[in-house]
Amino acid sequence: MNNIIKSTMSFNLKALSLLLLYLVFSIQPVAADTSGGVLVSSKASSIQGKVQRKDLRRIFLGIRPASKYQINKPVLNAANKETYALFLKNILFLTESGYKRKLIKRVFRQGADEIQSIDNIRQLEQHLLSHPNDISFMSKQQAENYPNLKVIQELW
Amino acid sequence: MTIYRFIFFSWLFALLNLGLAKAETDISGFASIAGGLVTNGDRYLSDYPNAGIYDDDLSFAPDTTIGLQLKKTLNDQSDFVLQLVNRGASDFHTDIDWAYLNYNFDHELSLQAGRKRLPLYFYSDFFDLGLAYHWIRPPADNYTWQITSFNGISLQYESELESWDMLLNVYLGREDDKDNKLLTFLASNNPVDESWKNIVGFVAEFSDAQFELRFTIMSSELDRYVNDIQIADDVGQLFYGFSVNYNNRQLTLLSELNHYERDEDNISVDTHMLSLAYKFKSYTPHITYSKLRQDRIAGSGDELHSTYSIGCRKDLNKTTALKLQFDKTTDKANTTTILGDGELLSFGIDFVF
Numbered sequence: 001m002n003n004i005i006k007s008t009m010s011f012n013l014k015a016l017s018l019l020l021l022y023l024v025f026s027i028q029p030v031a032a033d034t035s036g037g038v039l040v041s042s043k044a045s046s047i048q049g050k051v052q053r054k055d056l057r058r059i060f061l062g063i064r065p066a067s068k069y070q071i072n073k074p075v076l077n078a079a080n081k082e083t084y085a086l087f088l089k090n091i092l093f094l095t096e097s098g099y100k101r102k103l104i105k106r107v108f109r110q111g112a113d114e115i116q117s118i119d120n121i122r123q124l125e126q127h128l129l130s131h132p133n134d135i136s137f138m139s140k141q142q143a144e145n146y147p148n149l150k151v152i153q154e155l156w
Numbered sequence: 157m158t159i160y161r162f163i164f165f166s167w168l169f170a171l172l173n174l175g176l177a178k179a180e181t182d183i184s185g186f187a188s189i190a191g192g193l194v195t196n197g198d199r200y201l202s203d204y205p206n207a208g209i210y211d212d213d214l215s216f217a218p219d220t221t222i223g224l225q226l227k228k229t230l231n232d233q234s235d236f237v238l239q240l241v242n243r244g245a246s247d248f249h250t251d252i253d254w255a256y257l258n259y260n261f262d263h264e265l266s267l268q269a270g271r272k273r274l275p276l277y278f279y280s281d282f283f284d285l286g287l288a289y290h291w292i293r294p295p296a297d298n299y300t301w302q303i304t305s306f307n308g309i310s311l312q313y314e315s316e317l318e319s320w321d322m323l324l325n326v327y328l329g330r331e332d333d334k335d336n337k338l339l340t341f342l343a344s345n346n347p348v349d350e351s352w353k354n355i356v357g358f359v360a361e362f363s364d365a366q367f368e369l370r371f372t373i374m375s376s377e378l379d380r381y382v383n384d385i386q387i388a389d390d391v392g393q394l395f396y397g398f399s400v401n402y403n404n405r406q407l408t409l410l411s412e413l414n415h416y417e418r419d420e421d422n423i424s425v426d427t428h429m430l431s432l433a434y435k436f437k438s439y440t441p442h443i444t445y446s447k448l449r450q451d452r453i454a455g456s457g458d459e460l461h462s463t464y465s466i467g468c469r470k471d472l473n474k475t476t477a478l479k480l481q482f483d484k485t486t487d488k489a490n491t492t493t494i495l496g497d498g499e500l501l502s503f504g505i506d507f508v509f
Binding site for chain 1: 223235239254260263282287288312314319435474508
């Protein structure tokens with residue numbers, strides 16, 4: 001009887017190990033970047049020069065950057081899922097769920113400011129125009145369609 | 157009565173929201189509305205710090221929490237944060253979990269003075285923030301501490317180390333808790349007053365795209381009164397713990413090991429937890445094992461309980477998640493069983509606003 005129990009447990013452990021290995025190796029990478037992404041603000045903004053990548057990451061994580069760059073608030077562009085995923089991957093080095101968890105924890109653990117997310121590109125443009133020193137990101141191609149926005153720098 | 161208090165505070169929060177917004181104070185909040193019932197056994201202790209207990213009738217009190225955070229920026233370097241929390245397990249009494257003045261020396265170093273959550277365990281300082289984890293509540297066997305906040309000062313250093321985010325935190329303080337919820341419940345409702353004095357603690361957190369590492373250590377001295385009779389005076393205690401988490405787009409592995417000791421009383425407690433979750437689109441099924449072991453000592457006895465949990469989280473959107481969970485607890489202590497063996501079915505909705 002003990003042998004049956006032991007062999008069943010051993011089988012279960014092997015099955016669990018195989019399942020874990022399958023789950024780890026079945027993860028698909030994010031699609032390759034083809035268009036590139038840019039950091040944008042309103043043309044009326046007083047933001048000058050490039051923002052250090054390290055500081056940009058801190059800004060979008062709700063952490064104080066080393067320099068302020070005249071930036072008021074960051075806004076997440078959730079209108080294009082691919083651009084959003086590439087921004088998370090290339091600038092924040094986080095997955096969407098990891099980023100969401102970090103933000104929530106920062107707001108309610110450390111009193112950080114919430115970061116606004118806008119899921120409509122026209123509304124994002126309107127927001128940036130009415131808040132000149134707020135920043136966001138979009139694909140290069142998309143930015144060309146909005147002449148009232150200025151490209152601060154290329155991101156990827 | 158409790159439901160009326162809940163409605164009252166909900167309206168109060170809404171009114172505060174309207175009024176204070178005009179004063180340019182940042183207001184945010186979170187809530188977990190959870191229900192459940194015991195499917196096997198008599199009662200089930202789901203939340204140790206707040207003594208949240210289910211029985212075999214459907215109840216929404218033990219795990220339901222609503223929190224409101226107000227943040228007032230005073231100037232470029234300082235702000236004030238206040239977090240008020242109503243918990244069903246506390247009859248929806250309003251607790252002040254956070255109330256501190258934050259001063260930023262520079263972009264990496266800051267000092268907080270006032271009231272904060274005590275950052276002992278991995279989930280201690282966001283224990284009530286259900287949206288930040290996949291369970292209905294963090295594993296109960298692992299989270300059995302009776303003091304959850306402290307008054308004092310805290311120094312934080314937040315920087316980057318190569319590709320790792322780093323947070324170092326040193327804190328000092330004290331907490332005096334009259335009629336402590338957990339200890340009063342464990343002492344058969346005889347009132348227990350607990351003080352943790354000369355608290356000194358250190359937390360180090362490191363995280364990159366996939367891994368999170370956390371080390372924590374805290375020492376303090378304890379005073380305890382049962383029915384106004386002092387049973388502990390300046391008793392030294394030490395807590396330390398270590399967590400390693402792995403997250404990627406789909407797979408999450410969480411682990412936590414903690415140790416607590418009081419040399420003078422020969423008390424030594426070990427807890428651990430291991431959890432596996434896998435995200436399929438908006439669904440995250442998960443399985444967890446947690447355990448607490450306290451060896452038998454003269455005059456106190458032993459404590460040995462463990463829990464298997466299985467559940468699923470469904471993300472409705474970026475700020476709302478539904479949850480369903482089944483817990484099976486086995487209590488094998490020889491002398492100090494908590495509520496015995498039990499099984500609990502619970503469900504809930506978590507959101508932030």
